[in-house]
Amino acid sequence: xxxxxxxxxxxxxxxxxxxxxxxxxxxxxxxxxxxxxxxxxxxxxxxxxxxxxxxxxxxxxxxxxxxxxxxxxxxxxxxxxxxxxxxxxxxxxxxxxxxxxxxxxxxxxxxxxxxxxxxxxxxxxxxxxxxxxxxxxxxxxxxxxxxxxxxxxxxxxxxxxxxxxxxxxxxxxxxxxxxxxxxxxxxxxxxxxxxxxxxxxxxxxxxxxxxxxxxxxxxxxxxxxxxxxxxxxxxxxxxxxxxxxxxxxxxxxxxxxxxxxxxxxxxxxxxxxxxxxxxxxxxxxxxxxxxxxxxxxxxxxxxxxxxxxxxxxxxxx
Numbered sequence: 001x002x003x004x005x006x007x008x009x010x011x012x013x014x015x016x017x018x019x020x021x022x023x024x025x026x027x028x029x030x031x032x033x034x035x036x037x038x039x040x041x042x043x044x045x046x047x048x049x050x051x052x053x054x055x056x057x058x059x060x061x062x063x064x065x066x067x068x069x070x071x072x073x074x075x076x077x078x079x080x081x082x083x084x085x086x087x088x089x090x091x092x093x094x095x096x097x098x099x100x101x102x103x104x105x106x107x108x109x110x111x112x113x114x115x116x117x118x119x120x121x122x123x124x125x126x127x128x129x130x131x132x133x134x135x136x137x138x139x140x141x142x143x144x145x146x147x148x149x150x151x152x153x154x155x156x157x158x159x160x161x162x163x164x165x166x167x168x169x170x171x172x173x174x175x176x177x178x179x180x181x182x183x184x185x186x187x188x189x190x191x192x193x194x195x196x197x198x199x200x201x202x203x204x205x206x207x208x209x210x211x212x213x214x215x216x217x218x219x220x221x222x223x224x225x226x227x228x229x230x231x232x233x234x235x236x237x238x239x240x241x242x243x244x245x246x247x248x249x250x251x252x253x254x255x256x257x258x259x260x261x262x263x264x265x266x267x268x269x270x271x272x273x274x275x276x277x278x279x280x281x282x283x284x285x286x287x288x289x290x291x292x293x294x295x296x297x298x299x300x301x302x303x304x305x306x307x308x309x310x311x312x313x314x315x316x317x
Contacts (some may be wrong), residue, residue: 005216005269005276007132008294013195016281020254027146027249028258032194035064036146042058042164044073045183051099053077054105058097059112061164061218063157064127065148067117071161074101075110083215083317086161086197088180088187091137091206091222094121102224103251109317111175112165116154117184127153131233136225138207142246151207151250155190174198177317179310181266182206182274182300184294189282192263193255196215198258199317201310202279203266204300209278210247221273225265251280263290266306 006014021027040061047056059073066306072095076082085104089095095113104111115121118137127150131143140150158178178188178200185205192200194306205224219227230237248254265283267276275292283292295303 001177003269004272007234008269011276011280013285014138014277014280015284016209016212016253017029017215018209018251018252018253018281019241019248020145020273021146021248023256028194028255031064031147031156032154032159035160038062038064038160038162040164044305045073047098049066049104051192054102058166060204061160061264063117063123063155063160064125065145066128067153069114069160071095071112071114071119071156071273072098072101073110073165074098074105075107075168075170076108079110081172082108082110082170083125083175083177084110084112084165084171085314085317086158086165086176086178087111088178088179088191088192089113089116089121089182091183093183094119095230110165110168110171112161114123114157114161114187114238115165117157123157125150125153136228138210138223138247138250139229140224142229146246146249148169149180149250155194155250155255158187158191159194169206171316175317177201177314179203185274185279187261190255191250191277193252193258197261199262199264201313203303203306204268204271204274205252205265205279205282206274207250208274209251209281212278212281213275214244215250216275219276220274223257246257253285255284256282257287259286259288261288264310265290265292266295266303266310268300268303270299273308275301
């Protein structure tokens with residue numbers, strides 16, 4: 001069959017290309033300390049929905065660096081000691097329609113679906129960035145200190161979401177799940193690395209192994225801003241090593257070893273948007289319980305049967 005990347009046997013050995021900053025562990029330990037000092041001030045405002053088995057709320061809380069995070073929160077009526085599913089959306093999008101979460105609520109789960117700050121939903125970004133902000137979020141903050149990088153703070157938002165919902169009386173904080181595709185898959189991994197997630201199902205996750213994307217000449221579509229950044233800020237690539245080193249702070253392959261819960265990864269071998277080798281660089285660094293479901297002929301698209309497998313996977317959350 002045709003390949004756009006490595007065959008599966010090589011993917012399962014691949015260890016990534018993007019360098020890891022020498023202070024990466026300290027950086028994320030310090031970031032979590034900062035996160036835990038945020039006075040999140042959560043608020044729940046009821047949302048009127050024509051459904052008799054669920055209660056719907058607009059959840060808002062404070063994030064790091066002045067961010068204000070919005071999520072749709074739904075719980076079963078009369079909920080007590082229930083698991084909670086955290087849901088994350090694709091790049092530039094938002095948390096979606098309320099009705100698309102109700103299947104999980106009917107099953108007895110609470111659901112919290114987060115809008116990423118500064119993208120298509122209602123979360124607000126409070127960051128002040130040096131350098132370019134015209135193109136995309138990967139490069140946002142790249143010209144300033146790493147603490148100001150956009151995705152550093154979005155990753156922390158996912159962990160704060162887990163912390164906030166765990167504080168709710170009706171939620172069993174030891175039974176948190178996470179799921180999402182593409183950027184949502186990336187944030188599923190970030191959340192699992194930074195918060196006590198019991199089980200997670202990332203689908204072709206974004207934001208892994210940036211240098212591999214560049215070397216495959218796939219800095220387009222979701223990764224187009226990498227090419228734009230070099231063209232505008234470093235046209236002769238004099239700082240290429242420095243730039244990829246800095247991107248290493250928000251490269252999920254370098255956070256993967258922090259994951260303690262179980263992972264079930266989904267992807268297609270024909271994916272040119274998030275190439276399989278990039279997220280296998282993260283998968284291969286996981287030391288937790290893990291498994292993968294691979295579709296040889298599929299790319300960055302709907303994967304037949306994946307939703308049913310994910311539904312079954314969370315049956316014991």
